[in-house]
Amino acid sequence: MSFKVADKNNIAPLLLRIGLATVFLYACISSLKNPQDWVGYLPQFAKDIVSADILLKVFSVYELLLALWLLSGKYIKYAGALSALTLTGIVVSNFSLFAITFRDIALIFASLALVFAKNK
Numbered sequence: 001m002s003f004k005v006a007d008k009n010n011i012a013p014l015l016l017r018i019g020l021a022t023v024f025l026y027a028c029i030s031s032l033k034n035p036q037d038w039v040g041y042l043p044q045f046a047k048d049i050v051s052a053d054i055l056l057k058v059f060s061v062y063e064l065l066l067a068l069w070l071l072s073g074k075y076i077k078y079a080g081a082l083s084a085l086t087l088t089g090i091v092v093s094n095f096s097l098f099a100i101t102f103r104d105i106a107l108i109f110a111s112l113a114l115v116f117a118k119n120k
Contacts, residue, residue, distance in 0.1 A: 013117045016110050017070045020083055023107060024067035028060045043093040062086075070114075080114030087111060 031038035039052045046055055066086065069079045087108045091101045 013076065013114060016114050016117070017073070017076065017079075020080075020107065020110060020114070021067040021070040024063040024070070024083075028063040028067065031056055031060050031063075041090065041094055041097070076117070077115050080111045080117075084108050084111035084115065 027038070035053065035056050039056055042052055042055055042059070050058075063086075066079065066083060070076075070083065087104045091098075091104045091108070094101045
């Protein structure tokens with residue numbers, strides 16, 4: 001993992017990476033521990049193709065890998081872009097739950113900040 005904090009220019013991207021990774025890690029762990037709390041966020045078209053249980057487990061693994069990628073400090077622009085796309089998909093596919101998912105819009109912009117940050 002890359003936690004270079006000696007250079008003040010690296011602090012903002014590091015904090016963004018840790019914050020986004022925390023969000024994905026929490027969602028991963030919580031959805032594995034309490035799937036009934038998360039299954040409602042899965043898009044219906046996806047649940048029509050694959051069982052909700054399997055889909056939720058696969059997505060949890062995806063979130064774990066994305067969190068680890070963000071923490072690794074490698075290819076951050078791509079990790080940020082994938083984070084932004086993931087969160088956008090969550091907001092769009094759950095637009096009827098916008099009172100809850102509106103917070104993800106801030107996370108989308110945090111992800112985009114990583115895409116456009118000058119990462120070393």
